[in-house]
Amino acid sequence: MTVVFLQFPGIIAEEQLRFFHRSAADTTEYSWQCILLRLSKLQTKRPMPDNLRVLGNGFLPEKVALVLKNGPRFSVVPTVSAYELLALNRGVSRSADEENRERCLLQCADSLLRNRRNDHPELTTGGVVSYFKEHELSLLQTDKEDGFVVMSTSSFQDKASSAIMKNFESTTVKASKVKSRAVELCKSFNLANLAKSVLECKKTSLEAFFNVKTHKIDMPFRSIVTENGP
Numbered sequence: 001m002t003v004v005f006l007q008f009p010g011i012i013a014e015e016q017l018r019f020f021h022r023s024a025a026d027t028t029e030y031s032w033q034c035i036l037l038r039l040s041k042l043q044t045k046r047p048m049p050d051n052l053r054v055l056g057n058g059f060l061p062e063k064v065a066l067v068l069k070n071g072p073r074f075s076v077v078p079t080v081s082a083y084e085l086l087a088l089n090r091g092v093s094r095s096a097d098e099e100n101r102e103r104c105l106l107q108c109a110d111s112l113l114r115n116r117r118n119d120h121p122e123l124t125t126g127g128v129v130s131y132f133k134e135h136e137l138s139l140l141q142t143d144k145e146d147g148f149v150v151m152s153t154s155s156f157q158d159k160a161s162s163a164i165m166k167n168f169e170s171t172t173v174k175a176s177k178v179k180s181r182a183v184e185l186c187k188s189f190n191l192a193n194l195a196k197s198v199l200e201c202k203k204t205s206l207e208a209f210f211n212v213k214t215h216k217i218d219m220p221f222r223s224i225v226t227e228n229g230p
Helices: 010-042 062-068 082-094 098-114 126-134 153-167 175-188 192-200
Strands: 052-054 137-141 148-152 207-212 221-226
Touching (some): 062 126, 126 137, 137 153, 148 153, 153 207, 153 221
Parallel strands (some): 052 148
């Protein structure tokens, strides 16, 4: 390459150098695109997991189903008002030194104007809640798969009753009396702090919620006992 450039005066040599650089860059980009094209053909499309199941004769409109198919870990981006963004802008600019504070403030404002988000996102959870209430549907999380199961409220009550009867025994003992006996027992063992904690507890019994065992044929419920609720 040095021999070639010696044949041209200075300006022509610089133009030739830029030409060779562009040619090398174009050739590299073309080769890379050819490789990417072959790689994309080799990729196999994995089937989407069936993470939303509707039991019985239930029906979900497309907008509701699109939200639920994102799974239990999905969350809608919270809407931040314009004045909150401006307040955040000022808070960030205060962290800069005095010389760059005004520049930081102006650049943040320009960034907010260029990247304005849609105040009405396509996916919202409010419509899902109202639809379930209106059509008397229940929504439960799957037991081992990361998804949801939709069923009628009557079906939920039947399956929940079956799960409770299978795992628990009914009793006629009053929960308030059991609580009083627990407090007395703690005091008899000089466990004053524990007795106080039991006495101040507003609830007199544990609560249960359910997951659906989708890996079984009848899709029974799994009972989960908790102190705080689901």
